[in-house]
Amino acid sequence: MAVGTITTAGRARRAAYSFALLAGCALAPLGAQAQDAAPAAKPVVLHCPALLDSVAGKMLGQTSVVIQGDRVTEVVSGYVTRPEADVVDLAGETCLPGLIDAHVHLSSEFTPTVYSDMLHFNLADWVVRSTVWAKRTLLGGFTTVRNLGDSHYETVALRDQINKGWVAGPRILTAGPAIGSTGGHADDGDGLRMDLQPDVGAHDSIINGTADAWKAVREHYKQNVDTIKIMTTGGVLDLSGSVDNSQLTEEETKALVAAAHEYGYIVGVHAHGAEGIRRAVVAGADSIEHGTFMDAQDMKLMKEHGTYYVPTIYTGTYVTEKAKGNPHAYPPAVQAKALLVGPQLMKTVGDAYKAGVKFAYGTDAGVFPHGDNWKDFPLLVQVGMPAMYALQMATINAATLLKKDKDIGSVAAGKYADIVAVPGDPTKDITLMGKVDFVMKGGVVFKKGGAEQVFISTAH
Numbered sequence: 311m312a313v314g315t316i317t318t319a320g321r322a323r324r325a326a327y328s329f330a331l332l333a334g335c336a337l338a339p340l341g342a343q344a345q346d347a348a349p350a351a352k353p354v355v356l357h358c359p360a361l362l363d364s365v366a367g368k369m370l371g372q373t374s375v376v377i378q379g380d381r382v383t384e385v386v387s388g389y390v391t392r393p394e395a396d397v398v399d400l401a402g403e404t405c406l407p408g409l410i411d412a413h414v415h416l417s418s419e420f421t422p423t424v425y426s427d428m429l430h431f432n433l434a435d436w437v438v439r440s441t442v443w444a445k446r447t448l449l450g451g452f453t454t455v456r457n458l459g460d461s462h463y464e465t466v467a468l469r470d471q472i473n474k475g476w477v478a479g480p481r482i483l484t485a486g487p488a489i490g491s492t493g494g495h496a497d498d499g500d501g502l503r504m505d506l507q508p509d510v511g512a513h514d515s516i517i518n519g520t521a522d523a524w525k526a527v528r529e530h531y532k533q534n535v536d537t538i539k540i541m542t543t544g545g546v547l548d549l550s551g552s553v554d555n556s557q558l559t560e561e562e563t564k565a566l567v568a569a570a571h572e573y574g575y576i577v578g579v580h581a582h583g584a585e586g587i588r589r590a591v592v593a594g595a596d597s598i599e600h601g602t603f604m605d606a607q608d609m610k611l612m613k614e615h616g617t618y619y620v621p622t623i624y625t626g627t628y629v630t631e632k633a634k635g636n637p638h639a640y641p642p643a644v645q646a647k648a649l650l651v652g653p654q655l656m657k658t659v660g661d662a663y664k665a666g667v668k669f670a671y672g673t674d675a676g677v678f679p680h681g682d683n684w685k686d687f688p689l690l691v692q693v694g695m696p697a698m699y700a701l702q703m704a705t706i707n708a709a710t711l712l713k714k715d716k717d718i719g720s721v722a723a724g725k726y727a728d729i730v731a732v733p734g735d736p737t738k739d740i741t742l743m744g745k746v747d748f749v750m751k752g753g754v755v756f757k758k759g760g761a762e763q764v765f766i767s768t769a770h
Contacts (some may be wrong), residue, residue: 353378353395354753356729358405361385364705364720367698369737375405377727380752384723398755400731400748406701407720408453408728408751410708411683413578413599413620413672416440416447416468416482417460420547420677425641428498437464444468444479446681449757451730451746454481454709454718456672458539458578458599459488461498466534475769478756483536483712487515488580489526489566490541493550494557495580501549501643517558523565531573537712538570539578539599543586546629546647547640547677553647554583554603560592567593576713578620582651584608591617597670597711601662602626602655609665618711619662620672623693624685626655628678660693669695670711671704684743687736697737727753 354377361373376384376392391397417440421427447455457465469482490496497516499507510516512525530538542563544552558566563579570577571594579590582602590598591611597618598604604619612619630652632639640648663669673683690700709719717726731748747760755763 353383353392354727355391355395355397356405356750357389357397357399357401358403358731359401360404360735361721362404362406362701362705364407364702365722367702369404369735373405375721375727375729377750377753380727380754382721382723382725382727385721398758402733403731403748404733404735404742405721405729405731405748406451406736407705408718408726408730408749409451409683409704410454410456410671410712410718411447411452411480411673411675411704412456412597412670412708412711413458413622413674414447414455414680414683415459415674415676416443416455416457416479416680417464418676419443419680422639425549433462433464436461437467440464440468441471441477441479443676443680444472444477444482446679447675447683448478448480448751449746449749449762450681450683451732451743451749452480452683453726453728453730453749453751454712454714455483456537456578456712457482457484458537458580458672459496460484460486463487463533463535469536471769475767480751481718483714485537485539485578486530486533486535488539488541489515489517489523489530491557491562492516492518495541495543495545495548495550497548501641517562517566520561520565523562524569527566527569527573527575530575535575537578538566538575539580540566540590540595541580542590543581543583545580545582546651547644549641549643551643551646553650554586556583556586556589558586558589560589563589563595564593567595576711591615597672599672600626600655600674602651602658604658604662606661606665609662609667612662612667613665616668618670618707619659619667620670620711621655621659621662621690622672622674622686623655623659623689624682625674625677626651627689628652628685656689656693659690663693663695668707669699669703670708671700672708684746687740687743691740697740700740701736701743726751 356375361370374386374390463486465484472479488496512522542558576596578597579595581587584605587608629648633648706719709715732742736742749757
């Protein structure tokens with residue numbers, strides 16, 4: 311490479327970082343939402359008429375939650391106060407741990423023009439929009455997310471700028487780009503005419519063989535991701551014809567999981583087809599995403615291996631309903647796949663729950679509008695899950711999957727002060743999860759009484 315030359319990938323990554331900073335800088339003078347605005351020195355006491363104990367799976371009565379800085383210091387039965395504390399009375403509310411969505415895509419959102427947008431938008435356009443989608447997610451009560459797939463590590467930049475206080479958003483554990491095979495669901499050239507198909511390889515998260523698998527994971531490590539996502543089967547929204555065919559060999563799958571675990575990452579696997587699911591579970595994957603055509607053998611293996619199922623159930627219903635309502639909602643190849651997945655996914659999730667498979671909450675937000683992450687809850691209850699278990703999926707179960715249960719997933723002394731509230735008892739009416747009207751993350755209140763709270767960014 312000639313002196314002074316910058317590669318396309320390098321420009322993309324620099325653009326992502328620069329525009330994440332630009333987005334924060336542009337907002338800061340206007341009173342930006344602050345992720346890490348320094349919490350008041352005084353303690354805060356929340357008076358919760360009811361509090362979800364996500365670990366025990368029960369609802370507690372009147373409870374006081376004492377907060378100092380960004381952590382909970384006490385959880386006390388009844389209403390108490392502390393010297394010089396600010397008391398927040400959440401009358402009529404049920405308090406819950408901050409919600410966790412273990413499958414989102416914060417730097418994209420599907421629209422009728424998304425395929426053409428990919429040709430016209432620069433990476434910077436998606437990065438700026440991601441700051442809005444991140445805030446909508448947080449205001450919906452989701453204080454932590456696992457981002458399972460972006461284009462050029464732009465959500466690494468988004469994560470960092472949220473952590474530094476430039477923009478509002480949830481805690482992000484990001485996988486960077488998903489890893490797949492040539493022509494597979496992760497290949498952006500799939501379905502395009504030949505002159506638009508890039509020559510991609512392990513550096514671009516597209517692998518062919520076990521050596522590429524290790525190289526791709528190491529590249530992700532180099533780019534400072536938090537987790538790894540791989541794709542063992544086809545998908546719905548790419549322009550190929552199959553949603554369930556296997557797209558990584560057993561050896562490639564094992565190599566990817568082994569490399570990820572070697573570097574301390576958990577692995578989420580996009581897999582619709584039964585064989586792709588089997589290969590991922592046998593390889594030691596930590597979670598199966600979607601799992602549409604999961605069969606009884608897969609369920610048995612997942613129980614034996616302790617593999618979590620992240621079902622993204624609303625996404626399946628969403629794409630099917632869009633395809634039914636409009637024969638031109640998606641390109642023809644996508645339309646055919648979209649009609650299949652919704653009803654099948656509903657059946658699979660119900661069967662897997664009855665079979666005793668472990669679940670964690672994840673939505674695939676970005677396929678549908680960000681901020682609607684709560685919409686999986688009613689469908690989970692519809693297929694037979696108790697509302698309490700659905701709430702545990704989005705709290706302690708997801709935290710345990712992500713290996714973050716020491717910090718999040720329940721309201722307890724020593725954990726982050728991530729607390730949300732809804733107007734009533736969601737175990738009796740799960741649709742209340744769509745009415746989150748109080749959001750605290752790390753001791754900072756971002757929503758109160760249903761109104762977004764404005765904080766001045768302390769980042770500089």
